[in-house]
Amino acid sequence: MSEQLAAEDVAHDAEFPELIEGLQTRRSGHNFDPEEDISDETLEALIEDAAIAPSSYNLQPWEFVAVQDDERLDEVVELAYGQEHIRDAGTAILVVGHTNAKTADAVFEDWVDAGRMDEETAQQTKAQTAEMYDDDGMGRDYAIRNASLAAENLMLSAHARGLTATPMIGFDQEGIAEFLGLPDDEIPVMLLAVGPSGGEEPDRLPRRSVDEILHRESY
Template sequence: MKSPSNAATGTADIDTDADVRFPGALEALRTRRSGHNFDPETDIDDETLEALVEDATLAPSSYNLQPWEFVAVQDDDRLDELVDLAYGQEHIREAGTAVLVVGHDEPKTADRVFDEWVEAGRMDEETAQATKEQAVTMYDDERMGRDYAVRNASLAAQNFLLSAHARGLTATPMIGFDIEGAAEFLELPEDAVPVVLIAVGPNGGDEPERLPRRDVEEVLHRETF
C-alpha cells in the first residue's frame, strides 16, 4: 500500500464578474478537469475521503431523500479487479482510491426524511404524510425509480468531483464499466444502482489542455428548442 498524504489545495487566477458572490466556487467549477495523471506513490487518507463524501452529500436531491451511497475501494488487489471491470482503465489503480457512487431506486429514506421535515417545522404532520405518499408513489414506476437513482446520485458525484478539485486532488468520473459485474463485486443490495465510478487521488502532474467546449450560442435555446 502507498503512504497516505493530504494534498495541498491548488489555486488558479480566473476572471469573474464584480458581482459574483462566491468567486472561489466559480474558480473551482471552471478549472476542474477529469484528470488521468495521479501520483502512484501516495494515497488520500481516511480524513480526506470522508470529507469528499461529506461534501458530496450536500448535493440537492428530490424531496431531500438523499438516495445515494458511496463504496470506496483502496485495497490493491481489489483495485486490480476494478480495473478489469472498467475495461482496463489503469488510472483506477494509479489513483489508489476508487469510489462507486450508487443511487437507490426505492424510497428507503422516506420515513426518516419526512419526520425531519416535521421536526424542523417545515411541514405539519398532515402535509408531510401527503407529500411522502406522493414521493413514494413516484417510485412505483420502475423506470422513474431508476431515473431518480441516477439523477440524484449524479448530482452527488459532481459535488464529489468539485470537492476533490478544491482540495488539489485529481479525480475522473467513469460510466464505462461493467455495471452488473461491479454490483456483484461490491455486493450491492438489489435496490442499489451503480451510477458513476470515480478514480481519485493526489495529483501526479500537469494534464493536457482542455479540449474545446461547445459555445453557449450553440447549446442555449430560449423558450423552445
C-alpha cells in the same frame, strides 16, 4: 397589458469567485501520482461534501463505496475494462443510487421536525414519492439524477482540495454491483477515480458555445 411590473435585469458578479474558478479548472484527469494516497480524513471530508448535494425532497438516495485495497482495485480496473488510472489514483469510489424512497421515513420526519411540513402533508408526500419511485423506470431516473449531483459535488470538493477525481461510466455495471455487494434496489451511477494528481493533463477539450446550447423560451 399585464399589471405586473417588469423585473429589472441585474448583472451578478461572482460572490464566490474561487468556486467559479474551481468549477472552471476541474478536470477529469488520467495522470495520478501512484506514490501518494488520500487519508481517511480526506475521504470522509469528500463524502461529507458529496452528501450536501441537493436531492429530491432531501431524500439523499445515495451511498458511496470506496475501494482502496490494492488487490480489490485491480478487480475494479478489470471491471472498468482496464482503465489503469484507477489503480494509480489509489481510491475508487462508486456512487450508488437508490431506486426507491427507502430513506423517506426518516427524511419526512426531518421536514416535520423542522416545521417545514405538517404531519398530514408529510404522510401524503411520502406516499406520492414512494408511488413515483415505484413507477416503471422512474426509480432509475431518480437514482441517476440525484446521485449524479452528489458525484459532481464530490469531484468539485476533490478539486478544491488539490486532488483529481475522474468520473467514469466505462465499467461493467452488473459486474461491479455484484463485486461490491450492492443491494438489488440500488444501482451503480458513477465510478470516480480519486487521488493526488501526477502532473500535467492534456488541455481541456473545447466546449460547445453558449450561443449553440442556450435556447430561449423554447427549443
